[in-house]
Amino acid sequence: MGSVSLPRPSLSLSKSINSQVSSTEVAIIGAGLAGLAAAVRLAMFGKKVILLEKHYVVGGLNSFYARKGRKFDVGLHALTNYPSPTSGKASPLLKLCRQLRLSIDNLKLLPQSHSRITFGEQSLRFNNDFQYFLGQVEEVFPSSMNAFLKLLKKMEDFPAYSVHAEELSTRSILRDSGIDPLLGEMLLCPTCYYGSARPDDIDFPTFIMLFDAIFKQGLSRPEDGIRAILNPLTEKLKEFGVDRRMNSAVRSIRTKGDKAKEIILESGETIKVEKIISTCGIRETESLLQESCIEPDEAQTGQFSIIESIRVFKGHPKDLSWDETVVFFNRSNRFVYDCPKGLVDLESGVICLPDNYGTNHQVEESKLRVTHPANFHKWSELSEAQYLKEKNYWEKTMLDNALSYLPDGLEQRDQLHQRTELLDTFTPKTIKRFTSHINGTLYGSPTKKRDGSTKYKNLYLAGTDQGYVGIVGAMLGGIAVANNQILRAG
Amino acid sequence: MDKDKVKQIVLDIIAEIAPDEDLNDVKSDVRLRDQLDLDSMDFLDIVMELRKQHGIDVPEPEYRELESLDSCANYLLPKFEAGAAA
16 A cells, blocks of 8 residues: 655644643733733843733733824823922832833923813813912812812821722712812812722722822823833843733633642643733633632622724814813713713713923824713624714714813814814724723723732732722832732742 | 942942932941932842842841941841852
8 A cells, every 4th residue: 555644734733832831930911011011020030921912012001003104092191190390209100210220211201281170160270280280279269278288188198009008989088078079079080080990989099199190290291102111111021031922812820729820822822830910900810710819709890991082183282272281071060980871971071182292383283182981881782883883973073072171172173174184083892902801991890909919829910900000000010019929029 | 359349239239220319429327218219119129139140149038238338238248258159
């Protein structure tokens, strides 16, 4: 019998891929800012690290994309914690630059011009000088000033930055503080939008951290957007030999007793681990474990998501006499921060004119970004055709609605439309795609675990569900878990 | 290896960790924390860099031995000498 020995490359190859086993000291799930920062810290000191990312770009919620040759940032309205002359060395941004050996000068931070919180007819303005904001509060709420100063003292005395900080309700503290209820609502608006996972409230430590980050320190934006942070981090990953795997979704985490043993990837590959840092969220980690990861109960599932529309227009916002950077607005005197019943809640929102960071007004085109709360489930239920139709409808509605909160906005509507080059929108479904967060949540679960510990000895949480929010918070959270849970242990 | 060399090694590490600090007038007998803007994260980095660059291990309960340049020199010199002898 004439037998021919045929090579069977495809079979043996696929078999070797699916049953491949590798091992590492630390596996990090998620290449968002927390995962990137933790990976850099650990690899810097010689730990063997595998960084796993489901998506094909790094950054998670703070990522970027391109449309028609233009670059867009997903999450970045503002980098908080600006180290202004008045806040100086207190800014955690400087700490994180030191920890990651980044030069703050390389970020080329452009400070905000000034920003505003508007509720009905009442407005409070702020810039990167906290004294100016105090003056605004005194001018608009003179009879609240004593109570407000007492509140500030209480906030300073509260151990907000400790991992053991009690997660009190900010709404009830504001109610008891004796300040004008409207002032309380106006303080909740920017702090909730920049980092609350709780429906219609924010826990007190997070409120304090965000108040400091937004008002006491301030807002800025790197000249090159989020890439100015992501690029140096990914270069460091290369330099320190981190095994970075894109398009590498995790299927499950296998445990034995109180330890995590292996990560199984969607590709079938097995990674044996000594330690895991999961940044994908507490509920998302529970679904990989197929059981709860904290005692005694499962974590809560977050609901809050957003829709954001962007109008790219010719010229600079100053051509339309718009000189503000961020405007937080609410139609009435009562701020509601919750998952809306319909697709979008127009009652409150955030406008960002990113070209009003810095002083360069010689630009060919600018952006107007408008953000509103949105309902993930409603958006997910739509057929593809309905989705596109609703997206187009809300894009126009949101961008036009925002004009009523900008100086002479409605009068300049036609002019703005004539200048328009491009509209683009991302919905809760887009956020889900970038972050893999259940329900496309912006800030994850209302259950937070500040020290990152779980009921498994060698599995730690970092990032959003650690409870340190924003770009600076996420990175410091990743650094803290790397330092305290892994590097200190030797 | 002598105490002055050990102090210089520690100062070099601090310069790397905190390039924005002025290290020209650091007093040997004053706590580093009291004359420079260093926090517990920075002290962890001094420990980590000692291990990475010089193979010296400082266990966590002994981090406080690094509070001033003098105490660094007293505590680290025997470790450097033991390392050189080995």
